[in-house]
Structure formats: C-alpha cells, structure tokens
Amino acid sequence: MRVERLMLKGANPPRLAALSPECQENAAMALSPSWRTKLLGSLQGQLQLATYLAVFLGFTGASSVGLWIGQRNLILNNAQELRRSAVAIQACMRKGGTDDRAFVQQELLLHSSMRTSLWVENPDDSLVLPQSDHLEISDEAIQSSMAANPDRVVGRQELIRLGEQLYLSELVQRFPNGARLWISQEVSTNQRAMNDYLALMILIWSGCLVITLMAVSSLVRRIVQPLEQLNAATAQMTAETLASARLPLERGPVEVMQLGRTYNALLERLAQSWSQQRQFVSAVSHELRTPLTIVQGYLNRTVKRGDNLTEAQVRGLRTAEEESIRMRRLMDDLLDLSRGDSGKLSIQSEPVRLADQLEQVADLARSTLQRPLHLELPATVEQRDAIAQADPGRLRQVLLDLVENADKYSPPDRPIRLVMREEPNSHAIDVIDQGIGIPEDELERVFDRFHRASNAPERTGSGLGLSVVKLLVEGMGGSISVCSRLGEGSRFTVQLPR
Ligand SMILES: Nc1ncnc2c1ncn2[C@@H]1O[C@H](COP(=O)(O)OP(=O)(O)OP(=O)(O)O)[C@@H](O)[C@H]1O
Ligand SMILES: [Mg+2]
Structure with a gap:
C-alpha cells in the first residue's frame, strides 16, 4: 500500500488543528452555562451575589436597628409623659381624697386633655369620670386598660391597640378607701408618624438598593467582560x-x-x-x-x-x-x-467521474492487499455516472490512505468494502472494515496530527495519515466523518459536494 x-x-x-477538547469545553461553558454555574460557579456571579448579600443585609440590619430604637424611644417618651401626668394628679388627689365625687371629677377634668384620659375605679366597681361635654373618653379604652391589668398592679404600663388607635395605660395609685386612679394616653399620632417614617425609609432603602445593584452589576461587568473576551478569543484560537x-x-x-x-x-x-x-x-x-x-x-x-x-x-x-x-x-x-x-x-477542482476513481483505487489496492476488497457502486446507471468537483489525484490519495488504515487495523482475511452512495446533497464514499475499531472517546481526535488511538498496535504508523486526509477532503470542499465500534469495525465516510 x-x-x-x-x-x-x-x-x-x-x-x-481544530480546537483542543479543553478549549471546546471552555467555549461550550462560556456559550451555554446553566443558571447554577452562572450564579455560583462564575466570578461574575460570585461577586454579584456577595455584593447583593452584603448590601441587602447591611441595609436591612441598619434600618431594622434604627426602627427598633425609634420605636423604643417613642414608647419611653410616651411612658415618661404618662408618668408625669400621673404624678401630678396623684399629688392633688392625695390632698383632696376621693370621697368627694364633685372634687374628684373636677380634678380629673383638670388633668385630662384630648389625648390623656383619667378615671377613678371605686371599690364597688363603679367609675368616676371627668365631667365635661368636650372630652370624650372611650369606654372601650377604659375597659381594655383595666382588663389588661387584671391583678391591678400599681405602676404597670400596658400598650393597648383598639382598631387604628393605640393607648398607653397605667394604674397610678390605690387610695386607702380602695379607690384606684387610672390614666390612659392615646399614642396613635406618634405611632402614625413612626409608621410614615418607616414607609419613607423603606422607599428610600428600595431606591438605594436598586441603584446599588445597578452600579455593582455594571462594575462587575466591567471586570468580567475582558475576561470573557479573553476566554472566547482563546477558545476560537x-x-x-x-x-x-x-x-x-x-x-x-x-x-x-x-x-x-x-x-x-x-x-x-x-x-x-x-x-x-x-x-x-x-x-x-x-x-x-x-x-x-x-x-x-x-x-x-x-x-x-x-x-x-x-x-x-x-x-x-x-x-x-x-x-x-x-x-x-x-x-x-x-x-x-x-x-x-x-x-x-x-488543490485542483475539475469534474471527476467518481465511479472511475473508485475502480482505479480498488485495482491499485487489490494488487497489494492480502485480503478481499469489495467495490460497491450504485445500482442505477445514472447514479454510477455521478460527477463530482474534485482533484482526482488527491481523491485517490485520500481513499488509498483510508483503505490502508482499514487493512492495517483489521485482522487478516476480514474483507474491506469501498462503497459509493448518493446522498441528497452530496456524493458519499464509505471505506468500511471489520477491524479493531476506535474507542468512542477518541473518535474525533483520530483526525488530529500525531494522534494514534490507544488500541492501535505500536510502530504501525505515525498518526499523520488521517490529518492529511482531512486536510485534502476539506480542501476539495468536502468533509470526512467516522463511526466505529470497538472490536467490530469502522466506517470512514468522505462526502463531496454535488
Ligand atoms: N480503520 C481503522 N480502524 C481502527 N483504527 C483506525 C482506523 N483508521 C485509523 N485508526 C486509528 O486512528 C489513528 C490515526 O490514523 P492515521 O492514519 O492518522 O495514523 P496512522 O495510521 O497511525 O499512521 P500513518 O501516518 O502512517 O497513517 C490510528 O493510529 C488508529 O489508531
Ligand atoms: Mg494511517
């Protein structure tokens, strides 16, 4: 041969040479990364995720602590105010006593305001309220305040919510005759201010978050883009x-x-x-x-x-x-x-009758081969007369090289088939053997220079033949492919354009 x-x-x-497998893998990763790889496996994803988390936790933490402190201060202020009112009326009531109902009502009225309500709970459970047409004391607020402190613990403050309204109430004093002085202050206004502040903060916080995220994305993109370009350029090299x-x-x-x-x-x-x-x-x-x-x-x-x-x-x-x-x-x-x-x-390009070339190759090969070579041409005359644009000398070189491989990598006596077929868009020539086959993961690489399959017998070649074959076939505008089964044989297919 x-x-x-x-x-x-x-x-x-x-x-x-085509791309190395590592480059192909990198290129594939760069082109179609899964969302998981993109988010956790990439530098861009990791940088963005870390920054988003830091920004999110920072903003949330800072605003939560701020709100908690604000809320606490609000309650403390209200409680102090309540205490001051309680101390004032306590002093007056201690002096005047609680037996004179008119005096009590007058004192209660004196210390009441639109936000602060005072009342006295008698031992017989009847209530003394400030006498006024202007002040409206919510009965529900009074009952809830007293219900919130069933053990009647003096000085204990309770926060009570009634619908939209919020009240801070306290049992101020228990008098020697068993009467109890209560005070309740409406704190909804302050609370509403606090809520408005909270809403405003959430709005500003969201705006800042969006702006930060956009800025971070753009910065990270700026860092990562050149690296992606580097990867793409290397993959294409x-x-x-x-x-x-x-x-x-x-x-x-x-x-x-x-x-x-x-x-x-x-x-x-x-x-x-x-x-x-x-x-x-x-x-x-x-x-x-x-x-x-x-x-x-x-x-x-x-x-x-x-x-x-x-x-x-x-x-x-x-x-x-x-x-x-x-x-x-x-x-x-x-x-x-x-x-x-x-x-x-x-490479020349001229009309070539493929059947003639195949017959020449078969004759040449048979003169040296120690095994049968079957030439299979298409059944119809029309298909047998198929003309391809090719370089006849190079085409014979390609086919002889493939036949030589088929001979070299097959046990003795196994026949080789040289088949001419017509495909919808191309002329196809198969060189088929029943030889040792090629491991599946090495199929693509057999066309690389100096690559010899791991099952190839030693010292039977240099690993250049198929790379030259590929070079020549592609030079004629065609393509070459292989399918093979280990231990069963291989089929190399040359396709030439119509
Ligand atoms: N028909 C075949 N059956 C099994 N393995 C094959 C066949 N053709 C090629 N190979 C595998 O592909 C490898 C590359 O083939 P190629 O023709 O390029 O090199 P070679 O035959 O080893 O050396 P040479 O440069 O002399 O042709 C071979 O070493 C062999 O492992
Ligand atoms: Mg070879």
Whole structure:
C-alpha cells in the first residue's frame, strides 16, 4: 500500500488543528452555562451575589436597628409623659381624697386633655369620670386598660391597640378607701408618624438598593467582560489564526488590562515560534525528499538486478527500501501539512467521474492487499455516472490512505468494502472494515496530527495519515466523518459536494 501511495503526485493540504477538547469545553461553558454555574460557579456571579448579600443585609440590619430604637424611644417618651401626668394628679388627689365625687371629677377634668384620659375605679366597681361635654373618653379604652391589668398592679404600663388607635395605660395609685386612679394616653399620632417614617425609609432603602445593584452589576461587568473576551478569543484560537488573533483591549480594570497585554505578547511570541517551526518542517521535508527518492530508486534497482546477491542481502535491501518508502511518505505528509498551514497547498477542482476513481483505487489496492476488497457502486446507471468537483489525484490519495488504515487495523482475511452512495446533497464514499475499531472517546481526535488511538498496535504508523486526509477532503470542499465500534469495525465516510 505504501508503494501505491507514493505513485500519487501533487499535494495541497488545507488548514491546521481544530480546537483542543479543553478549549471546546471552555467555549461550550462560556456559550451555554446553566443558571447554577452562572450564579455560583462564575466570578461574575460570585461577586454579584456577595455584593447583593452584603448590601441587602447591611441595609436591612441598619434600618431594622434604627426602627427598633425609634420605636423604643417613642414608647419611653410616651411612658415618661404618662408618668408625669400621673404624678401630678396623684399629688392633688392625695390632698383632696376621693370621697368627694364633685372634687374628684373636677380634678380629673383638670388633668385630662384630648389625648390623656383619667378615671377613678371605686371599690364597688363603679367609675368616676371627668365631667365635661368636650372630652370624650372611650369606654372601650377604659375597659381594655383595666382588663389588661387584671391583678391591678400599681405602676404597670400596658400598650393597648383598639382598631387604628393605640393607648398607653397605667394604674397610678390605690387610695386607702380602695379607690384606684387610672390614666390612659392615646399614642396613635406618634405611632402614625413612626409608621410614615418607616414607609419613607423603606422607599428610600428600595431606591438605594436598586441603584446599588445597578452600579455593582455594571462594575462587575466591567471586570468580567475582558475576561470573557479573553476566554472566547482563546477558545476560537487555532494555529491558523495565531498570527492575527489579538485580544481587543478597550477598557477594564488595570489588572485585567495588564493580563490582556501579557496575553497578546504571549500570542505574538507563539505566532513567531509557530511560523519558525513551520518553515523548519517544510524545509527539512523538502530537503530530505529528493535524496530519499534517489536512495529508494537505487535500492529498488539493485534488488531487481542483483542476481549475484545472497538471499540475506536481498532481504536487507528490501527492508532498507521499505524503510525509505516509509520515510518518504512521512516527508510527503509533513510537506502537505506544512503547505496547508502556510496556505500554499493548491488543490485542483475539475469534474471527476467518481465511479472511475473508485475502480482505479480498488485495482491499485487489490494488487497489494492480502485480503478481499469489495467495490460497491450504485445500482442505477445514472447514479454510477455521478460527477463530482474534485482533484482526482488527491481523491485517490485520500481513499488509498483510508483503505490502508482499514487493512492495517483489521485482522487478516476480514474483507474491506469501498462503497459509493448518493446522498441528497452530496456524493458519499464509505471505506468500511471489520477491524479493531476506535474507542468512542477518541473518535474525533483520530483526525488530529500525531494522534494514534490507544488500541492501535505500536510502530504501525505515525498518526499523520488521517490529518492529511482531512486536510485534502476539506480542501476539495468536502468533509470526512467516522463511526466505529470497538472490536467490530469502522466506517470512514468522505462526502463531496454535488
Ligand atoms: N480503520 C481503522 N480502524 C481502527 N483504527 C483506525 C482506523 N483508521 C485509523 N485508526 C486509528 O486512528 C489513528 C490515526 O490514523 P492515521 O492514519 O492518522 O495514523 P496512522 O495510521 O497511525 O499512521 P500513518 O501516518 O502512517 O497513517 C490510528 O493510529 C488508529 O489508531
Ligand atoms: Mg494511517
């Protein structure tokens, strides 16, 4: 098979390695992150979440403590006011006593106001209220005040809510005759002021929260955006774009901008060394190709004409010839790849009758294969006459390479099938074997340079063949794919555009 390959001349490889699996994974993560990854796994999510939590807890904590202190002060103030009123009437009542009802009513009226109510509870449970047409003392407030202090504990203050109104009440004194002096103060007005203050605070707090969140989002975005750009640019990077790809640096935090500049400088150095490496490979392949061809020619001729050679000498010369062929092929592959990298690979495009090419390939392959090769052309004449735009020499090279792999990676005697099919939008050619197959997780990588599957026998190849095949097929505007089952066989499909 090696010999046939060498007979095919001309080479025009296309581009370089695709994205590495790590890059593909990163790119996929960047494109479609789940909400969980975005929130908890990303720098942006973590920064935003931490700031939101800090702002939320800070505002809530500060306003709750403020409100609690305000509320407490309000109650304390009211209680002090109540106490002052209680002390004043207590003194008067102590002097005058509680037996004279008219005096009591007058005193009660004297110390009452629109907000402060006073009354006396007699031992027989009857009540003495201030006598006035202007003051309205709520009966419900009186009953509730007394009900809130069933044990009649002197000096205990109770906060009572009646509908919208809030009252602070206290049993001020118990007189020697058993009468009790009560006071109650309406504190709803202060409470309403407190509620208004609370509503205003919530409003201001919400506004501040929204503004803070927006500011934080924008700041975090500013930090993260260049990093995302860096990730996207790295994910898209290939050997072909190395020379031109640079991270656009417009704005961002100093540290991130520095990282971007360092990254760009790194790309520059990589591009330079990649270009030098390509030139080196190209020059070496080119320089070695000619002497290798000459050596191979001499060896071949010597073996053919060497009637006076011993069997051992012939064997040695044949091995040398095979090795020189292998070396020459390696040089060809490297040269193709290096030309593809530098864009100097030219691929012809002409109408090609596919069935003819397949027949030629089958004939060439059969002359060296030790196993059957079945050529399967389409049933109808119309389909057999299918014409594709391709480079005939390169197409044969591709198919022979695939057949060579099928032969190399299959146990002896298992047949190889070369199948031509017509698909709705393309011409398809399958090379099918019943060989060792390829592990599923390595399927994509077999097209990478120097990649050999983990189950490939040692020293049976360099891992360049399929990368050249891919390069050539894509150069002809087509594509190549593989499906394989470990231990059962593989199918490589070349698709050429109609
Ligand atoms: N038909 C096949 N069956 C099983 N494994 C295959 C087949 N074709 C390719 N492979 C796997 O893919 C790898 C890459 O193939 P490729 O042709 O690029 O390299 P190679 O055959 O090892 O060396 P060479 O450069 O000489 O062709 C192989 O090493 C092998 O592991
Ligand atoms: Mg190969």
